[in-house]
Every structure is written in C-alpha cells, then in structure tokens.
Amino acid sequence: MDKRFEKLIFQAIDQTISPADFQRLQDAIESDAEVRQAYLKSLTLCEQLGEIAQDTSVPDSTSVLTTIVTDATATDRRFDWRLLGLAATLLIAVSVGAYRLGRQDNRLRLGSRLTESLSEEMPPLSSAETQIAGHATLRRGVALKWPSGATRHREGDVLPNGLLAFEEGTAEIDFFCGATLIVEGPASFDIESDWSVAVTQGRLRANVPPVARGFVVRAADSEIIDLGTEFVLEVDSQNVRVDVIDGEVELRGGAHDGQHLLTGEGVSLKGDAAAMPSPASISTVSDLQQQRRIADERSFERWKTFANQLSLDRRLIAYFPIASGLQDGLQSGLLGRVVPDVAASGQQSNGRIVGPVTSADGRFGDGSYGLEFDRTGARVRTRIDGTFRAFTFACWAKIDSLKHRYNALFMSDGYENGELHWQIRDDGRLMFSVMVDDTQKTQHFSPQDNKMVTQAGLHRVYYSDTFWDLSQSGQWFHLAAVYDPANRKVIQYVNGTPIASETIAEKFYVDELHIGAAEIGNWGQPFRKTPWFAVRNFNGAIDEMAIFDAALSGEELRQIYESGKPVGY
Amino acid sequence: MTNPAQNDDHSPRPASDSPAEITSECQPERHSRAAEREVQYDRFVALLARHDLAIRRFVRYLMPSTDGVDDVIQETALECWRKFDDFLSGREQANGVDDSANDEFVRWACVIARYKAMSWQRNRSRDRLVFRESVIEHLAGSAVELIEQSEHRRQAIETCLDQLSVNHRRLVLSVHMPGESVAQIAKESGVKPRQLYSKVNMLRSALLRCVERQLTGELGNG
Numbered sequence A: 001m002d003k004r005f006e007k008l009i010f011q012a013i014d015q016t017i018s019p020a021d022f023q024r025l026q027d028a029i030e031s032d033a034e035v036r037q038a039y040l041k042s043l044t045l046c047e048q049l050g051e052i053a054q055d056t057s058v059p060d061s062t063s064v065l066t067t068i069v070t071d072a073t074a075t076d077r078r079f080d081w082r083l084l085g086l087a088a089t090l091l092i093a094v095s096v097g098a099y100r101l102g103r104q105d106n107r108l109r110l111g112s113r114l115t116e117s118l119s120e121e122m123p124p125l126s127s128a129e130t131q132i133a134g135h136a137t138l139r140r141g142v143a144l145k146w147p148s149g150a151t152r153h154r155e156g157d158v159l160p161n162g163l164l165a166f167e168e169g170t171a172e173i174d175f176f177c178g179a180t181l182i183v184e185g186p187a188s189f190d191i192e193s194d195w196s197v198a199v200t201q202g203r204l205r206a207n208v209p210p211v212a213r214g215f216v217v218r219a220a221d222s223e224i225i226d227l228g229t230e231f232v233l234e235v236d237s238q239n240v241r242v243d244v245i246d247g248e249v250e251l252r253g254g255a256h257d258g259q260h261l262l263t264g265e266g267v268s269l270k271g272d273a274a275a276m277p278s279p280a281s282i283s284t285v286s287d288l289q290q291q292r293r294i295a296d297e298r299s300f301e302r303w304k305t306f307a308n309q310l311s312l313d314r315r316l317i318a319y320f321p322i323a324s325g326l327q328d329g330l331q332s333g334l335l336g337r338v339v340p341d342v343a344a345s346g347q348q349s350n351g352r353i354v355g356p357v358t359s360a361d362g363r364f365g366d367g368s369y370g371l372e373f374d375r376t377g378a379r380v381r382t383r384i385d386g387t388f389r390a391f392t393f394a395c396w397a398k399i400d401s402l403k404h405r406y407n408a409l410f411m412s413d414g415y416e417n418g419e420l421h422w423q424i425r426d427d428g429r430l431m432f433s434v435m436v437d438d439t440q441k442t443q444h445f446s447p448q449d450n451k452m453v454t455q456a457g458l459h460r461v462y463y464s465d466t467f468w469d470l471s472q473s474g475q476w477f478h479l480a481a482v483y484d485p486a487n488r489k490v491i492q493y494v495n496g497t498p499i500a501s502e503t504i505a506e507k508f509y510v511d512e513l514h515i516g517a518a519e520i521g522n523w524g525q526p527f528r529k530t531p532w533f534a535v536r537n538f539n540g541a542i543d544e545m546a547i548f549d550a551a552l553s554g555e556e557l558r559q560i561y562e563s564g565k566p567v568g569y
Numbered sequence B: 001m002t003n004p005a006q007n008d009d010h011s012p013r014p015a016s017d018s019p020a021e022i023t024s025e026c027q028p029e030r031h032s033r034a035a036e037r038e039v040q041y042d043r044f045v046a047l048l049a050r051h052d053l054a055i056r057r058f059v060r061y062l063m064p065s066t067d068g069v070d071d072v073i074q075e076t077a078l079e080c081w082r083k084f085d086d087f088l089s090g091r092e093q094a095n096g097v098d099d100s101a102n103d104e105f106v107r108w109a110c111v112i113a114r115y116k117a118m119s120w121q122r123n124r125s126r127d128r129l130v131f132r133e134s135v136i137e138h139l140a141g142s143a144v145e146l147i148e149q150s151e152h153r154r155q156a157i158e159t160c161l162d163q164l165s166v167n168h169r170r171l172v173l174s175v176h177m178p179g180e181s182v183a184q185i186a187k188e189s190g191v192k193p194r195q196l197y198s199k200v201n202m203l204r205s206a207l208l209r210c211v212e213r214q215l216t217g218e219l220g221n222g
Helices: A003-013 A019-031 A033-057 A061-075 A081-121 A285-310 A331-335 A554-564 B019-024 B028-062 B069-082 B084-094 B101-122 B133-162 B166-174 B182-189 B193-216
Strands: A136-145 A162-166 A168-175 A180-193 A196-208 A216-219 A222-235 A240-252 A260-262 A266-270 A316-320 A351-354 A358-362 A365-372 A379-384 A391-399 A406-412 A420-425 A429-446 A451-466 A475-484 A489-494 A497-503 A516-520 A540-548
Touching: A003 A019, A003 A033, A003 B193, A019 A033, A019 B133, A033 B028, A033 B133, A033 B166, A033 B193, A136 A180, A136 A285, A162 A168, A168 A285, A180 A285, A285 A365, A285 A554, A316 A379, A391 A406, A391 A420, A391 A554, A406 A540, A429 A475, A429 A489, A451 A489, A451 A497, A475 A554, A489 A554, B028 B069, B028 B084, B028 B101, B028 B133, B069 B084, B069 B101, B084 B101, B101 B133, B133 B166, B133 B193, B166 B182, B166 B193, B182 B193
Parallel strands: A196 A216
Antiparallel strands: A136 A168, A162 A180, A168 A180, A180 A196, A196 A222, A216 A222, A222 A240, A240 A260, A240 A266, A316 A540, A351 A379, A358 A365, A365 A540, A379 A516, A391 A475, A391 A540, A406 A420, A406 A516, A420 A429, A429 A451, A475 A489, A489 A497
C-alpha cells in the first residue's frame, strides 16, 4: 500500500486530517480494498490501545456503573420504552466496563508474571528502531594488543564513544565525519564525537579530507584544528609535538593559541620536541596496508595447513573449506557452481550453488573467499545420506544483518525425523534443533514469542543467549553446535567458547540422526505444496562449513577457531 | 432474516405495538400481551448486553470519530427494540428455534446500526469530516470480519505492546491516556511534539506489522 495513505489514516483517526486529504482518503477507501483494510485495522489498533490505556489508568470507575445498572435493571422492569434508552445505554457502558475489568484482572494475573520472567530470561523482541552508540569505526588493525580485561575490538566494529586504549600494534580509525587516524600503540585516547578526539598517549597520523575540515584533535592544553589534509602528532607523558605533513592546521589554547602551521612546519606543544623520533616514521595508510597484507598471508597459510590436516579427520561427514577452495585451482569449481567437499571420509557431498550466491571477500583478505547469501534465492544445496549418532556443525559466518526472523546456516530440507536446523534468530541467538517425531503436532508456550505456538512435529529448539548485535555487522564469527545424544547434551559455541549448554530431555531424545537433502545459507522446501516459502537466506557470508559424526570437545573447537581466526582476533 | 431497514425513514417514531400504548390501559387480553412483551424484553436485553461491545465496535468503524458513536448506538438499540418482533418472527420462519440467535442478532443489529450511522452523518453533512454514504457501505462490508477477530487482535496488540520499551509503550498509549499527552511527554523529554507525534505513528505502524505477524502465525520455527 502507498505509504502516504498510512499517514492519512492516522491523521483521520486522530482528527488532524485536512478536508482535502479526507476526501482523498475516502476515495481510496472506496476504490482500494487494501487501503480500506488498512484503515479498519489501524482504527482497531487505536481503539484497542485506547481501551488498554483506560485499563491502566482508571481501574475503579467501573464499580460505580455496576451499582447503578444493577439497581436499574433489578427495579425497573416496566415497559416504559422511554426508560429503555437509558437502560440500554447503561448496559452498554457497564459491559464495556466489566470487559475492561476482566481484562485487567487477567493481565494482572498472567501479564505481570510473564513480563517478569521475560525480562529475566529472554528480553522480548523489540519492534522499535535500532540504535547503537559510537562516533567512529575500526577500519583496520595490525598486531593490536588490547589491555587485559578491555573489550577487544575487531575490524569493522563501531567504536563506542569514550576512552579507548591499546598496548601494541597499529589501528586505522575512521571517524564518521570522514577523518582518518592511524594510531600506533601504546595509545590512549578519548573519542569525544564524530568530530573530535583527545589524545593522552600515542603517535598518530591524521588524514582529513575536505569533507571533514574542522576535525579537532586535543593534546596537552591545545586544540589542533585541521584545515585540510594531513598532520602527525606524538604524545607521551613528557612531550607533545605536532607536524604538518601537508596542508594547514590551526592551534587554539596553550602557548601557541591562534598560530597556524603550514606544510613542513611543526611545534612542540609540551616538553622537548627534539627528544622525540622523527614524525616521518609514523605509519602511513599504505604502510599499514602492506603490514596487513603480510599478516593476512601468514594467517591464511597457517590455516591452509590446518585445513588439509582436518580434511583427513575420519569423523568428518562433510567439509567445505570455502576460503581456499577457490584459490587452489578450484576457482573454476565455483564458476561451475560446485562447492567442493574435501572430507576424506564421507561421501564427497559437493555443494551446488543455486541462485545469486556471490563470492565475498574472505576472512584472510585478498585471495580468500566466502560465499554470500544476501539475496533471497541464494543457496548452496547438498545431499548427505546415512544415519549418524552425533552431530558437530561448525562454520565461520560474517553476519551483515539478521534481517529475517530466522536466518539459515545449515538446514535439512524436509526437517523429518532426526534431521536438523541450524540458524540464527533475529535477536542474535543461535538456534539448533532436531526433529524428534514429525507425526506429532505440539503446542507449547514460547517465552521468546510470548504466546502459545503450534508446531508441526515434536522437536526442540536449543537457543543460546544473544551473541550478536548490529554493532558487529560484517565481522566474522566462528560458530559451532554440538548435538550429543550419548551424553544428552547440546552445547553451542561462539569463537571457540561455549555460550550455551542444555540437557536433552527424555521427551526430545533422538539418537538416529540424518541430514538428507539440505542447504547452506538458506532453507529449501522443495516438497511443499504451495508456492509460498519462508524467507530465511543468510544476509552475510559463510566459510569453512564442517560437519562431524561426533561430539567434538570444547578443546577441539577452540583449536579449530584458533587455527582459522583472521588477523586481529 | 427480516431487513430492519426496509421501512426506516431514519427518524425515531414509536412502532405501532409500542409498549407505551400497552401501559395506557389494562384490558385482560392486553395483560397477556404485556406478559409476552416482558419475556421479549428480557430476551432483548440479554442479547443486547451480550453483544453491545461488538455493535459498538461496528458503529465506531463507520464513524469518522468517536463523536456521535454513543448517539448512534442508543438510536440503534431503540430501533432494534422496536423491530425486535420482526427479528423474532424472521427467525421463527427460518428455523423455528432461537438458541442460536446470537450471531444473527449481531448481524441484524449491525444492519440497523449502519443505517443509523448513515443518517447521523447525513444530518451533519455540513460538518468538516463525515463519511459519504458509499464509503460507509464499503466500510460496513469489511467491518464484520474485523469484529469477529477483535479478541485475537486485542491479544496480539497486548503481546506486541509488551515488546516495546517502557518509554515507547508510554508514548504510544499517551495519546489515549487521561492525564497523559504527547505535549506532556514533549515537555518532560525536550523533544518537539511534532517529532513525538511522528514517532507515535511509527510505533503504531510497527505495532500493526507485529499484530499481522502474530495473527497470520509463523511457519514452524524449527
């Protein structure tokens, strides 16, 4: 429906609509069934919100009416039609009141307990607009060492406002205004706004394009206002020095208040500038890129050795090391739509690319790949027969957003007995589930959805806590789920660390596990009887999907994570 | 079912068998008539009491605002009582039993309500905002289905409201809450009323989407 009508509808309900718009709305209500439905539904919503608002604000007004009407109906049974009007109106009033009172009791009894337990265990889904705090992002980092106990930021993270410090390494930080800082550790600074930063320690190179002119760096008792292009700043406990590499800066405050520095000029803002190393030694963007490329290549090589070894693990059901699969002469494989399964054991269940799967930048930078599923029809199909006694699913996933209610990692098509679904819910929780008995229909109260849910088949969804939010968009995570019937445990991991462990209840026990026809990054339901399908494609990239007929230990999963983690983890 | 609107000229007028006549004199055959009428009255009040909320909702759907809703309901109730005989005889002709009168009563009363809502607006056609008749017809056609869903909708709305933050919940309810208003919240929070109002509408849209999602149900979430 046209968005403009939505606005007109609310204006009409709130009686703020102009006569001309009211005529337009009437025309649309008459001619367009969709607008008509939208009007009626919006009106219902507003009326019922009104009832709810009344419930919460005037709980006692109904009792008065009840008394009046009880009297009226008990004594006044004559046939005076003039009285009927009064009685009927009162009746209407009283039953609306009673209805509200009833609802209220109900809400007090059920509602408050539910909200209570919800707020403790499962925060409800929010339908409001998402917001995150921050003024800058970490664009690139080489050999960054964060203080113990501090948050370890990764590339692409939105950096929160406030103090930020690291002990070693070099970071490239993009402020939202467009300014870029290259900061060498040890460094400590306060990100104050999109336009300003205060430095207490570190060496930095500030690159300020025209769009960010006016960017302010504070150090010692001065403000350095960049009027264009590039300067370097060195701050240690005794000395502070600024040098303009190219362009112009203005100084405010301190001894040099009002002074302008041009290309090649520099001043000491505190202490003795001669004691400091040459400003030219501070990394440039291309230095950092070069360092980064070398670090990426090293990690990539180390992981390839590990992946070759892992492919020999006899417990593997299938192994898709996508990052290298493309580079090692297999690029034609991708063009030919084949995602190679390199597990030495198992059935060589190569995946087949269907729809608009694209190859994304991999987790080791240039030369490594991931498969991206951000368009609705994108999927990699495979078929794995056999019966298994346990499952471990592991993969790397770069989550751009959780745009659907359920976002698929690996899904059996039909979800028949013993088959699995592995996905992420839109509130950032991992979900792993296995069908126990697909002939049963079950109903249960879902605390996640705050309502009774009917499900086809008896199965159990194991949820983790929330591990992801939008501030981590585009970052790689190693995810794993271990389904272990022998020990009656389901354990889920993020980056080699267990984040959820749940016992398999007797009712949900199943030890004959299957995969069958299945998909990476989407959910295919080719046997459904209608054209409609649930949209669950994964908005991001997936790499190194590994499936084992075994419950891997925490130590093993930690090792897979350590051997495959990108630079900066 | 009898069409209650057939003879309706939109002006309240005592029906020929109005109870007002009955009480004027006390003749024997009129006594039994009166007793019968009393039984009917009890039945009528019971039906009305049971369905007044549905009728109220229906009327509200056909009116551009809450103004006049009470008037229309009262006129509808009176007209229903006047024509209750027609309703009963229509039912007896149809199936001879009246245990299942409920649904039919609502539908019958809604037909009357539709004409009352039309005549109310016709009499105020010089006012700024009233619906024209053809629009009321269209709305009435779609409203019945919504009335049947209203309980489910109400539950869905409460579920969705619970998913909002405390502040958003307060804001979206404030429009309807005595002693609360967007202006008040604007004053407390320093946000412009205009911005808050557009936020109210965003929240309403979000709630609408949430309600639809709740009502259509989701495909199995395994």
